[in-house]
Amino acid sequence: MRIVIGSAGRRVYLVHWFQQALRNLGIPGEVIVFDHDPHAAAVAAADGHRVMPAYISPEYPQAMIDAVEELRPDLFITLNDQELTLLSRGLADQLRDRGVTVPVLGPLQHQIAADKFQTSAALEHAGIPVPHCALLSDAAGVRALLERGEHFIIKDRYGSASSGLQRLSHAELSSLLAGSPDGIVFEGAERVIQVAIFGDEYGVDIIAPLTGGAVQGLLARRIVTMRNGESATAVSVDNAPFLELGQRLNTRLGVRGICSLDVLVDHHGIAHVIDINPRFSGGYPFNHLAGADVPQFMVASLAGRPAASEWAAYQLDIVSAKHEGMIRFDAPDRHAHSLQHSHL
Template structure:
């Protein structure tokens, strides 16, 4: 089985995970629009793709997959999820398995306003969120929320355009700054859906930060949730974390997984307050930057994906972690 990872960027570890999973019985290809992507150094073969929103991107990927006999495609970038999900049927016509959830799931995860609405509808705690400065100011005046407030892109990822405001003056300045950064970055593509409402204002929840890998099979059936306590973050990604047993996060993960019916991994962020209230902060329908900690603790979702596609039964042990395993990301130089 030949596998392609799209928009792999610096996620070289994902290349190695899939190379180990395929066990020499196929190649792992990496596609990226930047020839300097470090993941290229680890792939069996590489290709420089058009930009995701360029005309011809989908045709390019399908043609390349057919040429290289690639039957499994896994996107690793939020913007890629939206475009690929919209064109999932085109891949299926060519017998190419695309590991991306239905567009309804991608829209909930990529659009943080829709995510907030989904969580509230399912009675899951999430920060109070507003689309207008006036609404946020009114909430402060009525003591529903208080400063500091978080300003962030509605269709955002990583740490682009995310700021913290301690007063009204900062709120107005940083709101405008986030708007500008959206239009000057790749966030502009999905934000075109509604530029006038592309920035969110959110209450800041204080507490311990956790991540979670919410795993479903390829038919959207819930399998497991792996919780990890975060010790360090860098540019929106987890640097140090420990795998932990947390029943609240596991129960929330099961509830989310069964309601969303996503496929494969759903990367989730949580905050647990000193009152032991657990808030869901973010959902990403892909392998996230926190997955390596689950993998180091014994979970092997890449192998499970391949086994599911081949019609093999996946033993539950393959998706169960060892607890109290602490992982660290290192900075390394390669050539």
């Protein structure tokens, strides 16, 4: 079996966990990394790699097709939001035509996940709580938000890892709008503005079959600390409060494989979805270290084996924290590698 992880970057642990899943199930196979950076840490941990054009390059789609035709992987996943967007626009279907399982949402469903303005509109229409939201450039929409809250959050409309994040008080937003009565526009990416919700932040992973279907498992964790827009410390928690939410999101999006949600539970106990990432997120490891094993579920599914029910079980109240690690490359061409030491 051959598994390819695109844009793996520093996610050495995910390469290891897929390799371990193959070993646990007694399936001969390898984990290959596709990455634009030949010095990405995950390259050194993988069984092989391909240097790919940047996803913004016009050469990227054909290079992906050529690599897939050469390697004939069973599974291709990516950890990059922009690459997911390109795949959802037809490239994933081209790879599927070549026999590869590619757990990427359909184009309309992916757009809901990728576009924070559409996330808000689509989920609100489905009756799923979300923060009140408007485009920052929409003066009327911003004025309406000013009547709904006292604190506000600005984000990049298509961003990830908290890109463009700013926090504003009612007075600060009113002042900005007074200076730009036709709409507030910042240089760079388009932004959305949301009414801030105060409460506890959680990460929730919805797990579904790789080709779509009913929810197979749900993982939950409470975020303790963040670093650079990603969970740094978290504690595993009971998934029961989020089961209905997971079912409803899956019905709306048609999850394939894994989809990670950022959820804020306010002081009234209402869970608001603030972000959707249809991939392995930086929060998944907290549940894996507590006992869950989504890579094993995926490998078993690819092999046509019923996955042992234990893959979705995890201990509660397990606190995990990310920290720095190092990994060594033995050869400049990356055809040989030696794993010296790695951590999350």
